Structure formats: C-alpha cells, structure tokens
Amino acid sequence: MLLKQGINRLSKRRISQLKVIITLIVIYGVLNIGLSGRIFTVDNIKTVIAHSIFPAFVAWGMSFIFIGGIIDLSIGANILLSANIGATLAETYHLGYPGLIIGTLACCIIIQHLSVQCSVSLHIPSWVAGLGMALILEAILTLFATYLANNLNERLPSMKTYTALGEMPLMLIIWIIGLVAAYLLYTRSNIGLNLQAVGNNTDVASAMGINRKKTIFIAVVIGSIFIGVAAIVQISYATSMAAKSGLGSLSGIFKSLATVLLAQSFERVAPMPVGILISAIVVMSIFNVLTMLGVPTGTGQEMFLGAIVIVCGIFSHLGYKGVEK
C-alpha cells in the first residue's frame, strides 16, 4: 500500500512536468503566429540559444552559491574583472587558451571565495558584502583600464585570436557539457546532495554528519567554476567587456538572477540544473520577443528586466511562510 502511494506521487510529478512543457509549447506557438513566424526560424533559435548560455552558466553558479544562504551579487563584477584578466593573459601576454581559461577560472574562484568569506567569516549580511565587493571589484577594473589608457595608451583587452570559445559549435558543446556537469554535480554528487541538505535544513544536515562550512566552501568553488566559464564564453563571444561603475555590473547578471528565481519556483517539477536551463531559454526568449517588438535595449528592455526579476522573485517565494526582510 505504501508503495502504491509512492507510484502515484511519482506520476503526479510527471504530469506536472508534462503540463509545463505543453504550456511552454503553446505560448511559443501563439507568439510565433503573432509575430508572423519570426520566432521559429533557425537564425532566431540560434540567437536565443547563444544568448542563453551566459545566464545559464551564471545561474548554475548562483545555484551552488545561493544555497548556503549567501545571496552575493558581486558575481557580476567578478565576471568583469576575471574575464578581463583572462583576456589580458590570452591576448596581451600571448598565453592563448591556457591563459584565458586558467586565468579567468583562477581569478573567479579566488575572488568569489573572498566575497563569500566576507559574509561567512566576517558576519556581514550577504547583500551588503555583495554590494561592497561589487563596488571594489568594479573599481579595480576601472583603475586597471585607466592605467592602461594613461600609461600604455591601450584599452581593455579585446579577444581577437583566441575566440573559438565564443563561436557556435564550441559554445553549444560547452553548454551541453555545462548542463550535464551541473545536473550530475547538483543531483548526483556527494557534495551536491550534501549541499541540498544544508540548504534545506542545516540542523538536520549537521545531525547527519554533514560539515556545513566545508560543504559551502566546496560548493562555492564549484559555483565559481561555472561563473568562470560564463565569463570566458561571454568575453570570447562579445570580444570585450567594458568596465562598469556605480553597481552597473549588477544589471549584467540580472537576467541570470531572474533565471535562478524562476527555476526555484518550479523546483518540485524539475531539478534545479534542468530548471535553470529551461528558465534561461524562457527569460532570453522574452527579451528576444521584446527586441522583435522594437522595445529599445537601453531603456525599455531594462525596465522589463526589473519587472521580470520582481515577478520571478514572487514566483520563487510563493508559499513561503515566514518573515522576510
């Protein structure tokens, strides 16, 4: 009898999953008709997918970091700085792909670690730590850019030779590897399971013998790697990433934030890594449609960005019974 209950519940899940997929297909279908078939063209699909890679990777990274309760938004500034350092090593110092990959990843991991330690060890509330670090990291990049401009008469590095990682066949492969890695790490690795336990209920997790600090540490390293990959792909694709100031780096990862929040809201239907993939495509499709409708990028789309984050935030917190600051 107990077993039967279990089977019923499993099929309930499958039904919900089916519902979500059908809803998405219907919505896309309607939009496609409304926009006279411009959505389902090969070129368009290619564009949307290419654009979803960055938010997907950042969101995967965020999912590993946020679970510990550390909502750190300095990730955006981290990406800017690490990507530029990687590009410098690759192009300016001619270290090629190894320079790009190792440089960016190493920077990402170290910087993210510092950022997280502000919250964990110094007990600064994670949002303040994130803001402070964002300011600092943005400033460092700006100073670096100024130094280059004044002393070497150069600009921030541009990816010219080693851009394969920003081009189509390789990007798609990276994306698929990312999905597989995120899925395995999150749902099937020891650290992923421990992380979910810690995120769900720290006390029970400790009673089960899981070391919270160690788990969060490893999770942050994993998360930073995903973020690092995002940085590499982005700078390879866009060839350069300009320094930002005044918390401008935060809007750069807003689409990723929306992705994570949206994925959180249907966590019961699809495991986070898969949810993030779907959400990334959904979020980027929204902007794809907005662009098609002629909504201007600097202004109109940014307004939608703010609204979408709020809506996704609402979805992700539905049914939350507690006190929220």
Add this chain to the structure above:
Amino acid sequence: MQKDLLCIEQICKSFGPTKANRNVDLTVSKGEIRGLAGENGSGKSTLASIICGIQRPDSGQMFVNGEKYAPASPQEAAKYNVSMVVQELGVIPMLTGAVNMFLGKMEPFTKAGIVNLREVEHRAQEVLNHWELGKVPLNCPMGEMSIEQRKIIELGRALATDPDILVLDEITQALSHDTKQIIYTLKNRFQKEGRSMVIITHDLEEALEICETVTVLRDGEVVDTVESKKLTLDMLKQMMIGREISGGYYREDNSPDYEQDVVLNVENFTLKGGQVSDISFKLHKSEILAVCGLSDAGIHSLGSGLFGIDKRASGSVKVVQTGYVLNRPQDAIKNGGAYLSKNRDEEGLMLYATIQDNLFIPSAKECSGKFGFLSPKKINELATKTYEEFNVKATGLNQVISHLSGGNKQKINLGRWLTKDLKFIILDCPTRGVDAGVKAYIYQVILEAKEEGLAILLITDELTEALGMADRILVMKESREATILERGSDFNEHTIIEVML
C-alpha cells in the same frame, strides 16, 4: 558484567536552572529490550540524546562493552554501533528516501565524487528487506511521503549501520497499527541476535508489551528498573507519578472558583493544518483553565491558533462581552487579550533591546497621547512600575535583556502583558526554563491576576502545574478534546494520564 552492552553511571545534565538528568545509572545487557518511561520533562529524551552523542553530559560516564564511551557526535556514536531515531523528524524533504538513508555516509557509493544513486537505492532496499521494514518508495522526495513513511526511512537509516544498541524515541507515535508490527518483528530479531534496544514511549501498555524491562524516570532521576512481567499498568503509572506536591507552591483550595461570566466562547475550533480539531469550551472570568496533553496532542497549536497566528479552518473564537470574533492577533489585543508563546526568546522578547523597550511595546498605545505622541515619561513610569512590581533582578531599565537569567526574562515577558488592563490571557508553558524561586513567584502573580478577574488559559507540559493551579483542566488527545476535569476529586495524575494516553 560481561553481558552488559551499555553501562551508564551518574549522568547529570542541566539546561540552565532545569536539571534534566540527575545522577542517572543505567545498565542494558545484550539482547535486552529496555523501555524508558516517564512524563513530559522527566529527562527521557535528554538521556537518549546523551547516549547517542547528540548532547554531552555535564558529568558522569558511559561504557559500551566495557570500553569507555563518550561520543561527541552521532557519527562517533555510530563507531560504537550505537544509533538512534529521534523524535522530531530528521529528514531532508527535497531528497529521496534512499538518499536520506545514507546522507553523510555516501563514501562507499561514491566514485570520483559522483554518487551511484542506483546502488544507493539498491542498498536501501536491502536494508528495508533485511529488517522487514515494509515497502516504502525509495526514489520519491521525502517531502511528498507520509510521516509514517518518513519514520520508516529514519529507522532504516539507523539500522543501516548495523547497530548493537538502537534507541527509539517515540517511534510508535508516528506509525499506524499495521506498521507497528515492524517494531515487534524488529525487537524479536534484536533479542535473538544479542542486540539491545532502548525504547522511549508514552504508550505504557505498549512499553509493557514490547519491553522486557522498563526504567522509569521522574524529575530527572531513575525511580527504578523493573521487569515488565512483574509490572502492572497501575504500578507503572504509580512509579511515574508518585511524588509529593510541594506545599505553598500552588493553590490551597480544592474546588473550582471562578465567575459565571464567560469571557471567551470557543466553538468547534479547527485549525487548517489539522493540529487542532473541533475544540469547544468556555473560558470564564477569574478562571484558570489548564490545557494538557502529550506533546503532539495539539495543546501548543491551540494557543497560537486561538490567538490568530495559525489559520483557522472552521469554528469560532468569540469574545462574549463584545461579540467580536477573533481572527488575527490584532483582534485579540484589541479585545483585551494577550498571548505568551512558549518560545520566549524567539517569539516573546527582543533579546538585544533594553528591559524598558521590551516592557513598553505591548502598551505603546496606552503610553501615547495627542498627535500620536509617545511620551517617554509615561514609558518610563510604566516600565519602572512593572520592573519593580515584578522584582526584576537587573542593573536597571536600560540593561539589554540578553544577559538576564531565564527567570528574569520570563518576568519581563509576563510583566509586559499583565501590566495592561487585560480580559484574558493565553499562557504557554509560563514556567519553562525558570528556577524554582521565580516559578513560585509566577504562580503567585497568576493567582493574583485571577483574583482580579483575569481569565487565564494555561497551556502546560507539567501535569503538576495544571493540577496545582487550575480550576478546570482540558485534556487533549490527538488534536481533539479528551475530557474536561473539574478541580476536586478528579484532580489526580492517574485520571489525567489515563485520559491523555
């Protein structure tokens, strides 16, 4: 001596002023099924958690198989083949049953950091089969399974380590009639294989049925350890209770003494979550109505539910004088009510604020004047008055309360409400974590308030407190009303425990 699997000597553990375990001596031999019985607060759970490494004792020693045993964590206890199934649910809802069974112990299934989930499931199934724990879906998130199923997974987790000593804290509470069989089968296995079990249970009949010996705890001390076949239910109950009620603590009179006027009329009150079903009673002026029951009977939810914190499904709570139906906490306050939750630190006080701040907030309205002016003078007067009236032992009104003793904090917690002009108050475990002196003081204060006409709903885990203070006692069982007793001849622990179980 060689047959002693577990040996406990002079274990003591205190939480602040509360002495949970006092010089406890216990020996369990191989293959023995021991029951651990006692009322709420007798120290059973504390002792169990010390045995399993969840808590450390203040003093005393333990031995397993003659070896010194002082586990600092459940993982260390597992090394000595001791495991436990705790009373509160200890599973991660997002993860599956199989995973929960082996969380934190995944090394054998892990290759290169990746866990072979299929193998985990396989092994989990093996555990279920080996110990005949029934059929439970193993690849379903635990959050979607019933409490029963979750308990079985927890049991599986404890058994997966192949324990010599298994401690079960109130496990049968969560299981239905059919699944209780599992425990019977299990205990027979254990006996045959020379393993021991320590079973904590409220169900005395069951204790006598399943366990060959029973240890009775009372007020943190061991009363005696007796073979079940030599015990009757009555003898067991007698051992659990038989203490003197210290005089002068509680009331002196022996009959109910309250006025006819009904202050609160509660009809068919049911909570959305089901923790309280169909409770009806009338609370009168000058009455102390106590509410007792086992820990999951719903007594605490009744308190927060009546106040309006938890959502009501049906029924009503009406303030008779005004006819007002209470829905949210603001309603209760507006109608002269108050609520003291049992979690004093999280839900009653602002730990890092001053005594004055904590005292005046509930009375902020009364201290306000024209243009909403919150008069510092009135605040100070009110705070000083309450501070002195309640004899708070501190350095002054501006002291931050986090460093005060539990007793003083409770005085502030209670005082801030009683200083208002209240019609009724719901008190949940008002003397919890408070030393004897303050306890007596609080009882005195409650009796004085009763004299002045306050209607008091006293929710308590301590039977003696209810017996000592109440005009009537509402006994709850499994979210419903079991009975309402009147002060007098019915007021003895036998009757209550009879009804509670």
Add this chain to the structure above:
Amino acid sequence: MINIKSKINKVMPFVIIVILLVVFTIATKGKIFSFSNLLTIFNQSVITIISGLGMIFVVAIGGTDITHGSLVAVAGVFAAMAASNVSSILAFPVAILVGLVSGGILGIINTKFKVPSFMVSLALLIGLRAYATWLLTTQVVFSTSWISSLDNFTPKIMTLVILGAASGYLLKYTRFGAYCKAIGENEKTMIFTGINTDRIKLFAFIISGAMAGIASVFTLARLGGASNTMGSGFEMRVMMAMFIGGIPVSGGMNTKLYKLFLGAPMIVLLENGLVICGASGGLTQLIRGIVLLLVVYITVAVEKKTEVQ
C-alpha cells in the same frame, strides 16, 4: 555593567569625523575648508540627509531600500515636467507622489509576496533608471525658475529643519517609530505581540519613497534640469551615511536620527576630500566599497561582542 555596545556606537561617528578632518586637511593642504567647498559639502549633505530621513525607517525595520538614486531621477523628471508644463507649485506634490508610489510597490511586494526587499528595490533601481532614461529620450526638461530658487541656503535649511523635526518626532516619539525599531529587533516577536507588522513595514517603505521625492526636487534645483544620470550612485551615499553614522544594518532600537546627521557630512566629506585630492572615479569607488565593508563589519562585530559576554 557598562553597556559597551551603546558606548561604541555613540563614540564611533565622532572618532571617524575627527580622523577624516585631520587626514583631509593635511592631504588637501587646507583646501577642503575653502568657502566654496564647504558650501558644496553642505549642499550635498542636505540632500543626502533629506533622503535619509525617509530611508531611516526602512533601515529601522531591517529592510533595504536601494532605489533612491533612480527614484530621484524619475521623480525629478516628473516634477520638472509638471512644473514646466503646469505650475511650479506642483513640483513637490508630484515628486512626492512618484516617491510614494514607488515605495508602495516596494512595500507591497515585500510584505504581501515575501520577496526580500533588497531584491525588489534593486530591480526597481535598475528599472526606474531605465524608465527615467526613456522619459528623457524625446525631451529635455529644465527646472523652472522657482525650482532653481530652491538652490539656496535658506530654503534648504528650512526644509531640513522642518523635515528633520518631523522625521525625528516620528521615529522617536510615536508608536509608529517604536514599532519600526521593534520590528527590526525581532519581527516574529512583533507579530506575536499582535502588531500589524505588514502595515508598519509598508508605511516605512512609502515614507522612504516620499522623502526621495523631496530630495529629487532639490537635486533638480542644483542641476538646473533633469538628466538621465541624475542621482546616480545617490542611494549608496545615503546608505553609507547611515552605516557610517553607526546605524546597524539590521535596524532595531539603535536606529537614531542624529546618526544620520553625523554620517551624511562624513560620507560627503570623504568623497569630497577624495575628489579634491585628485582621486579618480575608480579610486573613489574603491575606497567607498572598502569603507562600506569596514563600517558594517565594525558595527556587526561590536554587536556580536556584547552577545558573547
């Protein structure tokens, strides 16, 4: 027993002011005390304080309102448009209305939908900035002469005194202020005390928005018109003014108005001093970030110390 926490809290802002003054007097060779510079410091402090007079309620409840920079821009645009097209009298009411609405949205989403205020206000920060830019793409909006006349000592001092008194009164001498601080201390306890915490929090956010509206009119006056970069970074300055002044990040009973009055000139002095020293935008932001982390760390560390005792 000495209440160490409140002692350090009281002393810290003064210590920092002295350090800042000494450092910058030396670094700028006294230029920092030129009359025109003092006037700049005054002007910037006033606007910061005015905005802070509202935000302090949000900080008191332990929430976050990081919208003020963009809100000033949007409110400023609307105020300028209303003043130019209809009448200057509408400047303040319109600006306040815009602020109210923004604060209201923030408050409702936080209280009804349980989304963290940090996230919502950040989304608003970005969205409102885009909105302001969009509004200005097809038009240039100038301040009317009446608005520009506000850029003077007298109106500013008067507004500061009146609003400061009102805000101080609200925070210290009314139930509302007491409840705000109590919610910052322990929101759960306040729910259990029967206080309508959702309503109080909503009002706090609304007041915060309204004050930003008022600040926007003064910003208009200084700039001579609305621009899409007006108020950029303003929200960080207001927040830092509060934290440097010693107001805890989680709010609570230690949220006192005078700390804002102390903190505002301090952060303005810091930024102003850096500019005079010739520090680049990048360096200023770097120092700002470090100061933010340092100040919050000290506040939290001090609070923790008194716990362990």
